[in-house]
Amino acid sequence: MIHRSLYLRGLAKASLSKVGARCLTAQAATALRDSEPMFRYEEYADVDWNNLGFGLTRTDYMYMAKCSENNAFQHGRLSDYGNVELSPAAGVLNYGQGLFEGTKAYRGDDGRIFLFRPEQNAIRMQIGAERMCMQSPSVQQFVDAVKQTALANKRWIPPPGKGSLYLRPLLIGTGPILGLSPAPEYTFLVYASPVGNYFKDGMAPLNLYVEDEFHRATRGGAGGVKSISNYAPVLKAISKAKGQGFSDVLYLDSVHKKYIEEVSSCNIFLVKGNVISTPETVGTILEGITRKSIIDIARDYGYKVEERPVAVDELLRADEVFTTGTAVSVATVGSITYKGQRVEYKIGDGLVSQKLYKTLVGIQVGKIEDKYNWVVDIN
Numbered sequence: 195m196i197h198r199s200l201y202l203r204g205l206a207k208a209s210l211s212k213v214g215a216r217c218l219t220a221q222a223a224t225a226l227r228d229s230e231p232m233f234r235y236e237e238y239a240d241v242d243w244n245n246l247g248f249g250l251t252r253t254d255y256m257y258m259a260k261c262s263e264n265n266a267f268q269h270g271r272l273s274d275y276g277n278v279e280l281s282p283a284a285g286v287l288n289y290g291q292g293l294f295e296g297t298k299a300y301r302g303d304d305g306r307i308f309l310f311r312p313e314q315n316a317i318r319m320q321i322g323a324e325r326m327c328m329q330s331p332s333v334q335q336f337v338d339a340v341k342q343t344a345l346a347n348k349r350w351i352p353p354p355g356k357g358s359l360y361l362r363p364l365l366i367g368t369g370p371i372l373g374l375s376p377a378p379e380y381t382f383l384v385y386a387s388p389v390g391n392y393f394k395d396g397m398a399p400l401n402l403y404v405e406d407e408f409h410r411a412t413r414g415g416a417g418g419v420k421s422i423s424n425y426a427p428v429l430k431a432i433s434k435a436k437g438q439g440f441s442d443v444l445y446l447d448s449v450h451k452k453y454i455e456e457v458s459s460c461n462i463f464l465v466k467g468n469v470i471s472t473p474e475t476v477g478t479i480l481e482g483i484t485r486k487s488i489i490d491i492a493r494d495y496g497y498k499v500e501e502r503p504v505a506v507d508e509l510l511r512a513d514e515v516f517t518t519g520t521a522v523s524v525a526t527v528g529s530i531t532y533k534g535q536r537v538e539y540k541i542g543d544g545l546v547s548q549k550l551y552k553t554l555v556g557i558q559v560g561k562i563e564d565k566y567n568w569v570v571d572i573n
């Protein structure tokens with residue numbers, strides 16, 4: 195682990211006005227800024243980078259901003275990573291008034307740090323906040339908070355090719371409320387953790403289980419936004435499937451129990467010939483940022499991409515199936531089990547999913563030209 199004062203030299207340069215002002219006197223900050231040769235910004239935290247999974251690693255800093263009812267969010271600030279004090283009557287604890295986001299910071303081969311479409315997460319949080327009757331940060335404040343959190347925790351960003359720094363923005367009703375109404379205060383918080391592969395078997399093809407008893411979302415519900423309340427209800431289905439050796443669960447629509455919707459942690463795509471199909475987003479499916487990016491990349495490769503109702507029977511005839519998400523990236527599906535019948539898909543070289551995955555990751559880490567203008571260089 196690097197010595198903390200050396201690390202602070204890095205921070206002093208990265209964000210003197212925020213972190214430096216809190217941790218150092220103005221004189222000390224100036225001295226550090228001027229001591230460029232001593233600058234140890236590139237140092238890494240003491241992490242086993244070859245064995246990163248998707249577990250939480252405690253990093254150095256988190257960002258927090260608050261706002262009271264009907265007011266804009268105040269200027270937020272970084273503080274040491276740690277527990278958050280909450281009223282027992284906080285809206286989020288009692289009525290689940292909360293949203294989360296997931297985005298990643300990547301380290302390029304040349305040491306530059308990139309974010310991927312963070313403004314899309316900001317917009318999605320605003321849409322979710324409107325649905326959940328919450329105040330939300332502006333797009334600029336959201337993106338700035340994510341940048342500050344990534345840079346303050348720079349030593350936790352894995353070396354190129356070893357993973358990424360997962361950034362978790364949260365918007366929660368922290369004001370006390372007893373009757374069922376919107377909370378009188380909201381907190382916007384961003385924390386970070388270095389991560390590798392989401393699934394425990396790494397990049398191995400997924401074995402999905404189609405669930406026809408439990409549903410993830412219903413028409414008119416909040417399945418289309420990233421409400422925290424969408425996630426605990428699927429834990430039962432996930433633990434049942436994992437107990438039987440499956441990687442994750444694929445949910446069906448709750449009305450007809452016939453159309454596929456999404457996997458607990460990601461969106462889903464089918465490939466048949468030159469056509470790639472994915473369920474349309476009609477309020478029950480999360481509008482994934484990776485989903486949207488893969489649709490654009492696939493169209494640019496000349497595939498016909500259809501967003502439409504996809505019947506579960508189509509899984510039997512697909513050439514390939516894959517999933518997309520920020521945590522998951524692009525994951526190849528090896529098999530799907532539905533009503534006791536297991537369908538296996540081709541895996542190995544030449545998969546459409548692997549071509550799309552390599553292009554997406556190449557753009558994210560600055561190796562492939564970003565003609566879409568998706569990547570934000572935050573150095």
Ligand code: COI
Pocket residue numbers: 295296297458459460519520521522
């Ligand atoms: C993400 O992909 O960022 C998510 O929020 C999914 C979550 C289940 C880890």
